[in-house]
Amino acid sequence: xxxxxxxxxxxxxxSTRKExxxxxxxxxxxxxxxxxxxxxLLVAYEENGNVRPVASDFDAFLFGSKGIEYPPMxxxxxxxxxxxxxxxxxxxxxxxxxxxxxxxxxVLKGQVELRKDGHLLTSPIAGSIKKKxxxxxxxxxxxxxxxxxxxxxKYSTDVHHHGAVRHAAxxxxxxxxxxxxEEYLVLWHGYDRSSNTDHAGRGGQNDSQSQRRYLNxxxxxxxxxxxxxxxxxxxxxxxxxxxxxxxx
Numbered sequence: 062x063x064x065x066x067x068x069x070x071x072x073x074x075x076s077t078r079k080e081x082x083x084x085x086x087x088x089x090x091x092x093x094x095x096x097x098x099x100x101x102l103l104v105a106y107e108e109n110g111n112v113r114p115v116a117s118d119f120d121a122f123l124f125g126s127k128g129i130e131y132p133p134m135x136x137x138x139x140x141x142x143x144x145x146x147x148x149x150x151x152x153x154x155x156x157x158x159x160x161x162x163x164x165x166x167x168v169l170k171g172q173v174e175l176r177k178d179g180h181l182l183t184s185p186i187a188g189s190i191k192k193k194x195x196x197x198x199x200x201x202x203x204x205x206x207x208x209x210x211x212x213x214x215k216y217s218t219d220v221h222h223h224g225a226v227r228h229a230a231x232x233x234x235x236x237x238x239x240x241x242x243e244e245y246l247v248l249w250h251g252y253d254r255s256s257n258t259d260h261a262g263r264g265g266q267n268d269s270q271s272q273r274r275y276l277n278x279x280x281x282x283x284x285x286x287x288x289x290x291x292x293x294x295x296x297x298x299x300x301x302x303x304x305x306x307x308x309x
Contacts, residue, residue, distance in 0.1 A: 068166045068190075073104050074200035075191070083198050090114055117211045121230040122245060124206060125288055131205050138201050138235070142185050142299070145235040147175050149300050161240050161304070169237065174185070186236055196236055200229030206296070231298065238300035245281045282307060 076087040085106035092114075093101020134142070151173060152164050167173050171188025174181060176246045185195065199207045206229060213226045218227050231239060252272045276284060285295065301308040 066162060066166065068170075077104070081193070085194060119230070120211070120239075121226060123230050123232040123295045123297070124209060124283070125293045127292050127293075127294070129205065131203050131294075134201075134203055138196075139291070140185055141201065143237040144175070144186055145238060146299055146303065147177070147182070148173065148184065148186075149238070149303050151175065152248070153304060165237055189236075194236065198228070200232035200233060201235050202229040202296075206230065230296075232296045234298060238298055238304075241278050241301075241305055243277060245276050245278070245293060247276055247281065247284060249274070249284075259260065279307075 065079075075089075077089060080086060085108045088105050088107045090103045090105035090112055091101055092103050103114050105112050110123040117245060148168050150166075152161070152168075155164075156169055159248055164173070168184075168187060173187065173191075175184045175187070176182060189195070199210055210226060210229050213220050219279075252274060288295075297308065303309075
């Protein structure tokens with residue numbers, strides 16, 4: 062897994078002290094019968110009188126589709142996209158051996174400057190770690206994808222009950238592009254229902270589970286390339302193309 066980051070602890074502590082009317086209230090959830098056990102205290106969301114533990118790193122990666130016409134990205138998002146790409150170029154050109162996450166946290170704390178032609182550039186995300194996010198409740202993305210996420214959050218019974226989806230997909234994460242994960246859950250109606258074993262060798266799936274597969278990063282890229290041949294389209298985060306091998 063990923064290394065522990067002290068800044069994440071700071072974010073958790075800060076989120077329990079500040080309330081945002083546009084976001085669920087962050088609370089501490091006791092998960093252990095021993096109230097003095099510090100590892101039994103979890104960060105959770107309180108919504109409508111219900112408390113749900115926070116599922117870390119359970120974010121949508123991207124959505125693929127056929128036959129849908131997508132509008133252009135809203136103009137107000139373009140400075141954030143350009144800024145993300147310039148910060149990515151800056152970090153990739155440095156000799157810093159720390160993890161990507163650690164170095165991007167420096168961006169959000171305002172400790173990495175953007176310069177072009179010798180002039181300091183104003184970054185819309187630099188120094189924003191203690192400020193209100195400017196990408197709103199749903200994050201970035203075109204109106205079709207943002208509406209899809211909004212409908213998932215409001216009208217999908219399972220998603221709404223568990224609070225599993227709370228913002229746009231990672232392909233539109235221009236604020237804090239994450240490192241690639243080791244494993245991805247793919248939901249696709251085209252998987253063979255007769256198969257009872259997923260790509261990771263896990264068996265015993267029922268009919269609904271047969272349309273789900275766990276893929277590693279290489280398998281995911283192969284899956285997406287196969288879907289392109291079938292006419293599917295999907296957005297890619299420019300950061301992946303610049304930073305991660307084989308995504309170009």
